[in-house]
Amino acid sequence: MFKIIHAQFLAPGIKRFVIEAPRIARKQKPGQFVILRIHEEGERIPITIENSEPARGTINIVVQSAGKTTHLLNSLDTGDEILDVVGPLGKPSEIANYGTVVVVGGGVGTAMAYPTAAALKRAGNRVLSIVGARNKELVILEHEMRAVSDALMITTDDGSYADKGFVTDKLRQLIGNGTRIDLVVAVGPIVMMRAVAEMTRKENIHTVVSLNPIMIDGTGMCGGCRVLVDGKSEFACVDGPEFDAHRVDFAVLVQRNAMYRDAEQRSMAEFERVAKKEAEDYDVERACAVASASRQGDQQ
Amino acid sequence: MSTTAKKSQNPLPMKERIKVPRQLMPEQPAEERAHNFEEVNLGFSPELAQQEAVRCLECAKPTCTVSCPVGVKVKEFVELIVVGDFLGAAAKIREDNVLPAITGRVCPQEDHCEGKCLLSKKVKPLGIGYLERFVADYEKRMGTHVVPNVQPTGKKIAVVGSGPSGLTVAGDLIQKGHKVRVFEALHELGGVLVYGIPEFRLPKQIIREQLDYMRGMGVDFETDVVVGRTVTIDELMGQEGYDAVYIGTGAGLPQFMNIPGEHLNGVYSANEFLTRINLMKAYKFPVYDEPMLDLHGKNVAVIGGGNTALDAIRSALRLGAAKAYVIYRRSDAEMPARAEEVHHARQEGIDFQMLTAPVEFLSDGKGWLTGARCVRMELGEPDASGRRRPVPIQGSEFDLPLSVAVIAIGTSANPIVQSTTPGLGTNKRGYIQADETSQRTTRKGVFAGGDIVTGSATVILAMGAGRRAASSIHEYLTTGEW
Numbered sequence: 001m002f003k004i005i006h007a008q009f010l011a012p013g014i015k016r017f018v019i020e021a022p023r024i025a026r027k028q029k030p031g032q033f034v035i036l037r038i039h040e041e042g043e044r045i046p047i048t049i050e051n052s053e054p055a056r057g058t059i060n061i062v063v064q065s066a067g068k069t070t071h072l073l074n075s076l077d078t079g080d081e082i083l084d085v086v087g088p089l090g091k092p093s094e095i096a097n098y099g100t101v102v103v104v105g106g107g108v109g110t111a112m113a114y115p116t117a118a119a120l121k122r123a124g125n126r127v128l129s130i131v132g133a134r135n136k137e138l139v140i141l142e143h144e145m146r147a148v149s150d151a152l153m154i155t156t157d158d159g160s161y162a163d164k165g166f167v168t169d170k171l172r173q174l175i176g177n178g179t180r181i182d183l184v185v186a187v188g189p190i191v192m193m194r195a196v197a198e199m200t201r202k203e204n205i206h207t208v209v210s211l212n213p214i215m216i217d218g219t220g221m222c223g224g225c226r227v228l229v230d231g232k233s234e235f236a237c238v239d240g241p242e243f244d245a246h247r248v249d250f251a252v253l254v255q256r257n258a259m260y261r262d263a264e265q266r267s268m269a270e271f272e273r274v275a276k277k278e279a280e281d282y283d284v285e286r287a288c289a290v291a292s293a294s295r296q297g298d299q300q
Numbered sequence: 301m302s303t304t305a306k307k308s309q310n311p312l313p314m315k316e317r318i319k320v321p322r323q324l325m326p327e328q329p330a331e332e333r334a335h336n337f338e339e340v341n342l343g344f345s346p347e348l349a350q351q352e353a354v355r356c357l358e359c360a361k362p363t364c365t366v367s368c369p370v371g372v373k374v375k376e377f378v379e380l381i382v383v384g385d386f387l388g389a390a391a392k393i394r395e396d397n398v399l400p401a402i403t404g405r406v407c408p409q410e411d412h413c414e415g416k417c418l419l420s421k422k423v424k425p426l427g428i429g430y431l432e433r434f435v436a437d438y439e440k441r442m443g444t445h446v447v448p449n450v451q452p453t454g455k456k457i458a459v460v461g462s463g464p465s466g467l468t469v470a471g472d473l474i475q476k477g478h479k480v481r482v483f484e485a486l487h488e489l490g491g492v493l494v495y496g497i498p499e500f501r502l503p504k505q506i507i508r509e510q511l512d513y514m515r516g517m518g519v520d521f522e523t524d525v526v527v528g529r530t531v532t533i534d535e536l537m538g539q540e541g542y543d544a545v546y547i548g549t550g551a552g553l554p555q556f557m558n559i560p561g562e563h564l565n566g567v568y569s570a571n572e573f574l575t576r577i578n579l580m581k582a583y584k585f586p587v588y589d590e591p592m593l594d595l596h597g598k599n600v601a602v603i604g605g606g607n608t609a610l611d612a613i614r615s616a617l618r619l620g621a622a623k624a625y626v627i628y629r630r631s632d633a634e635m636p637a638r639a640e641e642v643h644h645a646r647q648e649g650i651d652f653q654m655l656t657a658p659v660e661f662l663s664d665g666k667g668w669l670t671g672a673r674c675v676r677m678e679l680g681e682p683d684a685s686g687r688r689r690p691v692p693i694q695g696s697e698f699d700l701p702l703s704v705a706v707i708a709i710g711t712s713a714n715p716i717v718q719s720t721t722p723g724l725g726t727n728k729r730g731y732i733q734a735d736e737t738s739q740r741t742t743r744k745g746v747f748a749g750g751d752i753v754t755g756s757a758t759v760i761l762a763m764g765a766g767r768r769a770a771s772s773i774h775e776y777l778t779t780g781e782w
Contacts, residue, residue, distance in 0.1 A: 089526065216580065238714070258565070
């Protein structure tokens with residue numbers, strides 16, 4: 001069991017947990033992730049590590065509600081426990097002094113991009129960060145990203161905060177301005193990573209993306225996380241999760257990630273049905289309790 | 301005095317023993333079991349066990365024991381069954397094998413003890429596997445595992461991986477008085493015994509009981525630790541103060557065929573398919589959260605001819621597959637699967653497409669599998685494995701309609717421990733180099749065995765390596781000599 005020391009929503013549906021996991025905290029490096037399981041019938045899901053504090057023996061993870069498991073996870077609070085947390089998994093980001101690095105974080109992907117941006121900054125790079133979200137509320141880790149970036153650009157799809165548009169608009173501007181870019185690191189939704197890859201491919205800018213395929217064990221056994229890289233099978237859990245964006249077949253990634261969409265929707269619908277019923281039962285119980293209390297009051 | 305000179309307790313004269321037929325294992329009827337995950341074999345009664353045991357010829361040179369990777373004293377335990385001392389028989393097996401309820405079920409006896417049984421020259425071999433299983437189950441029913449009492453040595457050993465090889469090392473070393481802690485990457489203990497081998501062949505309850513027994517002997521277990529990531533071998537031997545480490549991390553990543561369409565939705569590796577079913581219980585979705593594709597009324601094929609392939613396809617059948625095929629590029633004679641499993645699979649209605657190989661997976665144009673284009677093969681000259689090489693027959697292509705295909709053609713080395721342990725020697729294929737007798741690696745105090753050394757093999761071979769490693773670790777810890 002892994003204890004939640006602190007839990008806090010960063011944005012609607014996006015929660016940060018500080019978890020007691022001393023072994024993982026000692027070893028975590030930027031770019032790595034954990035797999036967790038929250039109850040005996042639970043699935044194993046890969047989750048981003050945002051940060052760790054080895055001295056305190058804690059790791060920070062950032063979770064966005066998407067399906068049943070992430071909804072359940074985000075219903076946990078300070079003092080609760082998580083059944084299994086294993087990691088840090090995957091190869092760490094390759095940190096070196098490349099020169100100028102553009103770090104792109106899309107949505108909750110920003111949490112994965114942040115430790116890499118910080119490490120790149122520490123390694124002496126000029127770090128230009130672009131953070132994108134659907135709207136103002138969903139912009140996360142702005143303060144943290146600003147602290148490790150020489151410049152931070154923010155976009156929102158609806159223009160409710162900072163500049164309206166997509167992260168690729170900012171990247172296009174940088175390229176158009178003639179900014180020298182030695183490396184682009186992009187973490188976020190597949191469509192975003194693919195768009196970044198297509199843009200930098202033309203410019204011949206080395207680009208790294210962090211992939212999040214379907215995964216079970218995460219330890220190099222099951223092969224579920226295979227991705228097509230240069231026409232060959234590679235495994236995100238041991239060969240990745242970071243890959244050269246220009247070699248990744250994003251179409252296959254999109255297709256394989258949709259493999260269980262029906263099941264995921266069914267699971268979520270069932271979860272919502274049960275949650276709704278419990279809430280209704282609770283309301284009925286409370287109504288009964290209130291009614292009986294008032295009756296007792298009458299009698300007195 | 302050697303036991304051979306002792307008067308036999310077996311009442312039957314030698315000539316009569318060969319006339320007793322090999323007792324049949326009671327099993328669930330094929331048509332029933334094809335739709336459930338209950339164990340296929342039901343086990344011997346004491347009467348059946350004794351009836352089988354009297355067939356033993358009590359050879360002066362027991363080839364069964366010699367050919368057993370862990371050296372079980374077959375003749376002696378069988379004689380104890382003859383006289384009705386079933387607990388004594390179990391204790392006798394435990395001297396050499398800490399997992400008898402497991403090996404009695406999954407060991408390929410035809411390649412070891414039973415394959416070398418003298419009876420098999422004339423009639424069917426002694427049912428050694430069935431007898432081993434019987435005494436292990438009997439002992440469990442009686443609840444009388446004897447936990448040995450030993451003097452602590454003060455030495456600490458870390459075992460990496462809780463599969464058959466790691467459990468064997470742990471079981472042997474704890475009985476020598478060492479402290480043993482087993483690290484497991486997954487959330488559940490047992491390695492391939494839990495994620496790979498299905499319930500109908502090895503009930504998980506058996507493994508849980510085995511683990512309880514080992515806990516009772518004092519073995520510590522820690523799940524959710526990926527050695528190489530969560531903690532390194534160097535840290536185990538440094539900060540954590542272990543005197544020796546045994547690496548038994550098991551089978552690695554699945555191999556694929558590199559044919560077109562392998563990335564279609566509906567194409568699984570056997571490891572993923574079986575992990576979803578056995579470890580994650582995906583077939584109980586949505587009670588369990590892990591999903592898998594619905595197999596009801598679907599055509600499913602497995603590619604490969606080993607135990608993993610048969611486990612996968614027989615699971616698919618139990619999950620409602622309308623047609624369940626084994627596609628294997630060689631012939632019956634070359635199939636590496638256990639004979640009993642092939643026999644059971646045929647009884648259950650698995651369709652074996654022998655001398656056949658897929659050349660392409662076919663798509664519906666939207667990313668989903670619709671079938672496999674296959675080619676028939678014929679056997680040519682022997683290849684590097686000594687088996688006759690399958691050669692495609694020109695113009696024999698045909699399409700097999702499929703919704704799910706499971707690839708079970710083997711695995712390659714998991715790189716995590718090797719890539720994070722400086723100085724740990726590996727071979728060309730990335731497996732850990734270990735001495736065949738001592739299981740020593742190129743790093744002082746570090747031993748390895750099982751699939752991470754040999755590549756995919758069997759439970760009993762992994763246990764054999766564990767056995768050798770345990771004795772060699774004990775010697776190293778006692779003498780300090782490397």
